[in-house]
Amino acid sequence: MGRYVADFVCYERRLVIELDGSQHLNSPEDQARDADMLAHGFLPLRFWNNEVRTNLPGVLERIQTALNDRTPS
Incomplete structure (x- = not known):
């Protein structure tokens, strides 16, 4: 995505x-990246790796809700 992976x-x-490990905790780089993505019309959702492992249904529900709330481009 442009200059980001x-x-x-x-x-x-x-x-x-984005699936994040603990190295992303309070990351200024991630905050700037999210702001840039928002400025370009993208909604970034971040999940902790542990959250995916322990609460996959909740993660999938948040993704589904975000998809339903966004208009196709």
Whole structure:
């Protein structure tokens, strides 16, 4: 995605999904990246790796909700 490498992208709904480890905690770089993505019309969703392992249904529900709330481009 431009100058970024994203974990997952849905261009049709302009949704970016990032799976993060602890090195991303309070990361200024991630905050700047998210702001840039928002400025370009993409919604970044971030999930902790542990959250994916322990609460996959909740993660998938948040993704589905975001997809449903966004208009296809």
